[in-house]
Amino acid sequence: MTAVIEARGLTKSFGAQRALDGVNFTVQAGRIVGVIGPNGAGKTTALKAILGLTSFTGELRVMGLDPRLQRDALMRDVCFMADVAVLPRWMKVSQALEYVEGVHPRFERSVAEGFLKKTDIHMSSRVGQLSKGMVTQLHLALILAIDARLLVLDEPTLGLDLLYRRKFYDTLLNDYFDKQRTIVLTTHQVEEVENLFTDVIFINHGQVALDSPVEEIGSRYQQLIVSAEQAGAARSLKPFYEHKVFGRVAMFFEGRSAAELSALGELRTPSIADLFVAKMQRVTP
């Protein structure tokens, strides 16, 4: 496997505040990585560093390039969607296609047109006349038509209704993603997309709180549901987080064997959303 992104000691300060504090992570080719964290945790700053949109200290290689110095070359292979609604309101749909075709050597116009035909978007419409969901569809159409190696999405479905969100991720997974491509995605709506990820990175207070392939989560983290009577015994195994569920207690463990836990109660693999809450609660007492 090749590393698409390698960050070592990635640091970015805004005045006295550290948005990123010596972050290390590696993203391999052909993965779909969810970068998850509360607001202000440093997710967007990390993505901006990857895209060469912000200055930083530390080491960062994206496709082997330094985003600070080789941003223009990098953008031929990297595509990103910063947020919904960054397409300019004055632009016509046809102009958007014409523009990207004119500046991007790897844009296949027919792909974008084919995708747009399946939507209610007209070529003569201006972006300002489209709904938020349609603007995202248009942006997605442009991205699908670009043969990029790395796609970076920062809250791409924020503020969209469920149908648009579902369609967005279905298209991404079915029409876009293949083993040659890598997707890095931040989102708040963890539950909805957790099946999409192959890897997750939790970021909190500018630091990586968790970095794991999804298939390894089950062997590294355990969620144990115990009755109130068993809680004391379970606590002696040092859960890093616990909360009450219908009179019982859900506890989260790291690196315990199934054998020692299953005797005490019901053992599960935590969902990414539950694990996220557990991890965030621990580091923010």
Place this chain on the structure above:
Amino acid sequence: MSTNMTTPAGTAGMAVPASSVAHGGLQQTLVTLVRREFWEHRALWIAPLATAALLVVCALFAHGNIQVDGTDVGDHPFSARQALAVSTIAQGVLWMTLNLVMAFVVSFYLIDCLYAERRDRSIYFWKSLPVSDGLTVASKLVVAMVVVPLGVWVLAGVTHIAISIVFAAHSALGNLPSHVVAWNTLIWLRVELLLLLGLILGVLWNAPISGYFLLVSVLARRNAVMWALGIPLLVPLLERIVLGTHYIWAFMAYRIHGIWDVLANHGDLNFITGQANSDSHFNVPPIDALLGQLHFRAAFLAPDLWLGLIAAAAMIYAATRIRRYRDDT
């Protein structure tokens, strides 16, 4: 995730772009960028076109008595040279009118172009595509300093021809005495050429102002127009109040008209009066003699023109660098 160490060479290999045979490279990118400016800033072409159309319409409906020296123009003994001078003056006035419109729309364009993209956050879209900051800023300068000025030059010429045709038609229909309508293609071309030279001179002389507008555009967090126009008004005022002097104001005034003084050899021109000794005030020397009085060589070689260009280059470079990490959304 595992920390899979790869050699830089191995990862760098991925960055080599795939075949881009279908893409026309830098030239196609620049053409696309320039077209995009006209999509967004429609005033750039609508305002000059609308002005030109309005002038032609005015010429169509022109009527009434033109009086020269208190006598009706039809009864006035008009010489061919005088009629030609009127036509050339019309050519110049048209040109000035369209240039004024252009100065207005291009100024607002430059103030807005790097500010609007941050205001509507579309900068994240532009920056998601392989277009460098240098090329982006260059495309805006090409629009403001090449495409629009040349377009307006062509438009002014076409408009003058159109208006001349309209007046010829007026004359043919008897609305206008025939001896006041004159046309000389050679002189028309010479004047057009001089206007083009003047245009190039003006664009170069005003380059520092363009650079300043771009710099304000990339720096302003809000209200770019207020900053762009407020600073040149408030700073001289402050100097006046605090120091009682007006050096900055004088400097700014010089940076606006200075080159035209050089071109006109510091007012030593003899445009209208000529060697007037006849009974009419409306006496003109031959056009050729007048145009020969312009000092283009001196103007293009003026050190202040080149110092201004250096200052403009510095400001444009700064704007490009600042756009790289300008991030306030």
